[in-house]
Amino acid sequence: MEKTRKGCPGAAGRPRCPDKETAILAAALTLLTRHGFTRMTLDNVARAAGVSKATIHLRWRTKTELAAAALATLRPCAAPHTTGDVRADLAAQLADLAAVLTRTGGMALIGTCLAEEDHTPDLLELLREHAVIPRRAGLVRVLDQARAAGTAAIDLDAESLASALLGVFCADYLAGRTAGPGWADRIVAALL
């Protein structure tokens, strides 16, 4: 019945309020995305989460650990629907990527992780694990299925092709080119 916490056997006393944990991490992720690591102040996180700063430090020793924990809450997109139509499936995943990144300000979060790579490599590591890799996996799965079925002539390994498909969004964003409607379809058509 009791919620034994990992690594803290025999924890006695007043249990931690789990709601606070969630609220803090959500606030941290929002502020991390919106303002970057250094501008995400613990004061602001505390205020947004409705707790005190000391409560944050009770759970994570440093601001860096908090940021890492917040990144670890990134949930990969739901497993993408697969129709068997390779191009349509890939385009759907690309379109979803563009939508999510645009809606959540994801490029700023990616920027934060890149910018902090020297100082806090964990951030980029966690971003990879929780966001980049799962996203790539979805594409790779479709491509592998296609190759197995001989559906499409693909003369590039799936991982590199995944990089090409995902990379277009990054490069476009850096160039100031915004993805309009039909963007995903055009990309897939051209690269395949």
Place this chain on the structure above:
Amino acid sequence: MEKTRKGCPGAAGRPRCPDKETAILAAALTLLTRHGFTRMTLDNVARAAGVSKATIHLRWRTKTELAAAALATLRPCAAPHTTGDVRADLAAQLADLAAVLTRTGGMALIGTCLAEEDHTPDLLELLREHAVIPRRAGLVRVLDQARAAGTAAIDLDAESLASALLGVFCADYLAGRTAGPGWADRIVAALL
């Protein structure tokens, strides 16, 4: 001819030491790349450049203006050599991109500009103007020449193809895939 100051008020008084200007901007760019915007402190810039903080403020009113000026010193690669061999030319440019970004820690700088986009949009704007756009222009020029010469069958507009080529590096970097030897050749071969 005459050396009177009257006609040339800019010459009055002690002249500015041009070395300081250069040193400050170089230090700022280095620290901006290595530590990001907020960790690039004026103290550190001053120390690295061998000047006082007030000397920095004499030239740029705020830290933000200094960072922008530092970014504006980014010189695009020398106009790339064009051999007429489309694939070789593109691969050479990609390889140079990878080399430069790796050597200078360019991805961290890109990250800083992305992370600060909301707070200081100028940074991303300057990065675009001084680094991204020129880089893309080199690729686009080769692709346009190829298309004009009918050298290669290209079924995608040059700009999008440039995004695909450049984007592979970004996506690979985010995925933790490091570009080994032959990387550029393989990418060009696959995408064309």
Place this chain on the structure above:
Amino acid sequence: MEKTRKGCPGAAGRPRCPDKETAILAAALTLLTRHGFTRMTLDNVARAAGVSKATIHLRWRTKTELAAAALATLRPCAAPHTTGDVRADLAAQLADLAAVLTRTGGMALIGTCLAEEDHTPDLLELLREHAVIPRRAGLVRVLDQARAAGTAAIDLDAESLASALLGVFCADYLAGRTAGPGWADRIVAALL
């Protein structure tokens, strides 16, 4: 200080520079009055006077000396007109005092000298010498004439009566009571 160099030699067509000394002192006095001693920055004085900061330091070693010199330029009011009507003469001088202090922001300047008394006693000393004492002298002269002529029954020494007359303005100002029309007449009538 010699004034032999009255103009810029051989500068045909260029208007003669107004006396820098005068311009600096005027600017300093204005800023001293408007912003107080510590907020009167040499940068602002230099800009207002149209000279460089170094030019100021060429004449006065420190900011304090400049402030003192500026105060020393305070010219006492023109010798007041004396009609022989004691009350009218006194009221005229009081009304002039109120007008001058109001128009020039004199209370702020008095405040600055008082506030700096511990740090720079010279300021209050100069204010006394150049503004307070002459002002009092005008009143005292009238009172002495009156006493000599037996015009008015004055049972208080002239200096103390001068303090009373002048002090009303100070006390009213401190209390937030603004002197309206007829103020001077009422005061004189009451105190005599």
Place this chain on the structure above:
Amino acid sequence: MEKTRKGCPGAAGRPRCPDKETAILAAALTLLTRHGFTRMTLDNVARAAGVSKATIHLRWRTKTELAAAALATLRPCAAPHTTGDVRADLAAQLADLAAVLTRTGGMALIGTCLAEEDHTPDLLELLREHAVIPRRAGLVRVLDQARAAGTAAIDLDAESLASALLGVFCADYLAGRTAGPGWADRIVAALL
């Protein structure tokens, strides 16, 4: 009955040390008086009060607010003793005024408030409310009682007479005339 914090949120957390509050305000008032507003640095206040600068900022957001709070601690003199002897009562109050201003360096504080009037009008406002007005009220009360009792022939409204009595001190101070023994008695005798 229960000791839950919910109903009394002010009791949660570490309680504020009330001594610090007092010490900070006392230090601020002392330094404000002795050195003026701009020379009253937070560093000095913190050192004099034995706290850190951040502790000051925890209570007052800006230096201006701190100075205002310090001025607001000025307590008017205890309600003056009233004997019924109008002249003696007035003289006693005047003598007390002179003693307090001399002992505490009050003229410098008045100077600071005057000097800062344009920049921080709150200071003069607070000085009025906490020091000037109460002081005047004491005089006015005596004068009103006297008039009601017909004790003295007063041909000037009480407020203006209060200005005259208080103003003598200001004017004397500005003129460099120091109030010796018997000063208050002489002033009252002369003006009434």
Place this chain on the structure above:
DNA sequence: AATGAATGAGATTTCATTCAT
């Protein structure tokens, strides 16, 4: 556990003054 208080270590910016031309 949770909170508000407290703090040491900066960060940016300003300023009176000196320097070099």
Place this chain on the structure above:
DNA sequence: GATGAATGAAATCTCATTCAT
């Protein structure tokens, strides 16, 4: 003599972290 450059020494304010209740 006059100027603009250069600087050392603050000054205000912020923040991650620790403390006491």
